[in-house]
Amino acid sequence: GLVPVSRTLERHKVDALGVAHLHEALALRAEGIASPIVILCGLRGSLEAEAAVEHGLTPVLFDLEVAETLARVCRERNRAIGVHLKVDPGMGRLGIPHEALADPIRRILGLKGLSLKGLLSHLSAADESCEDFTLIQIQRFRDAIETGRAAGARLEQNSLANSAGIMKFPGARFDMVRPGIMIYGLYPSRE
Numbered sequence: 001g002l003v004p005v006s007r008t009l010e011r012h013k014v015d016a017l018g019v020a021h022l023h024e025a026l027a028l029r030a031e032g033i034a035s036p037i038v039i040l041c042g043l044r045g046s047l048e049a050e051a052a053v054e055h056g057l058t059p060v061l062f063d064l065e066v067a068e069t070l071a072r073v074c075r076e077r078n079r080a081i082g083v084h085l086k087v088d089p090g091m092g093r094l095g096i097p098h099e100a101l102a103d104p105i106r107r108i109l110g111l112k113g114l115s116l117k118g119l120l121s122h123l124s125a126a127d128e129s130c131e132d133f134t135l136i137q138i139q140r141f142r143d144a145i146e147t148g149r150a151a152g153a154r155l156e157q158n159s160l161a162n163s164a165g166i167m168k169f170p171g172a173r174f175d176m177v178r179p180g181i182m183i184y185g186l187y188p189s190r191e
Contacts, residue, residue: 003031005183010035016058016157018178022048029055038084040120040178042066049073058082060120062094067108074113081113084120084157085148089140090133091124098140098147105151118157119144123172126164127189134165138172145174164188 006017006028016036019025025037039059043049049070052059054077061067061083074081085108088095096104101119108116121141125133141160148155158174163182165172181188 001184002027003033006033006035007031009183015176022051022057022059025057026051026055029057036082038120042086043070045069046073050077053077053079053081056081058084058117060084060086061108062086063096064104064107067111067114071111071113079113080115082115082117083108084118084159085116087119087121087141087144089121089137089144091122091137093122093124095121098144101144101147102151105148105153109152116148116153116155118155118159118175119148120159123160123162123165123169126162126168126172127191129191131168134169134172138169141172141174162188 002024009017010033016038018038018040020041022039022043025039028037037057039057042062043052043059043066046069050073053073070081086095087098089098108114123134123137145155145158157176159176159178160174161172161177163180166177166179
């Protein structure tokens with residue numbers, strides 16, 4: 001349903017689409033989808049960076065190595081690209097640890113060709129009955145935004161809320177939300 005759902009969302013004037021991987025974004029571009037597309041699982045290597053720049057996609061960055069590769073491609077092609085930076089608010093998976101954001105943000109801001117649009121993270125337990133960890137993640141993400149802005153980033157497209165976050169936690173609905181399973185009329189969990 002990637003293309004029909006994206007066409008419907010585009011007709012309803014969503015601000016951006018989100019896909020997991022580059023190949024999904026390229027499939028949408030091949031079908032004429034013109035909306036901004038955020039690649040949630042980021043990029044791997046210079047070939048994917050070249051494709052993202054060529055097709056005007058917005059990758060999520062997990063580390064500075066990929067940021068530097070992407071900036072190099074932008075310089076070589078004399079283009080600019082928007083990016084989001086993944087923050088780890090305590091999940092212990094991908095992203096820059098929430099308490100260590102200032103320096104990586106300053107480094108990204110110094111990379112010609114990259115425009116840091118916002119921070120992004122994931123609510124790992126928003127669909128569970130216990131809300132404690134989700135509330136901690138929301139506060140850490142809020143703190144991360146403040147840290148990023150203090151480091152000089154504008155950060156106007158911050159995104160934390162998945163389907164469960166949208167439904168249960170109004171405080172997680174920052175500038176952008178990422179409905180997933182709820183687009184298809186399903187609940188994220190029994191809770």
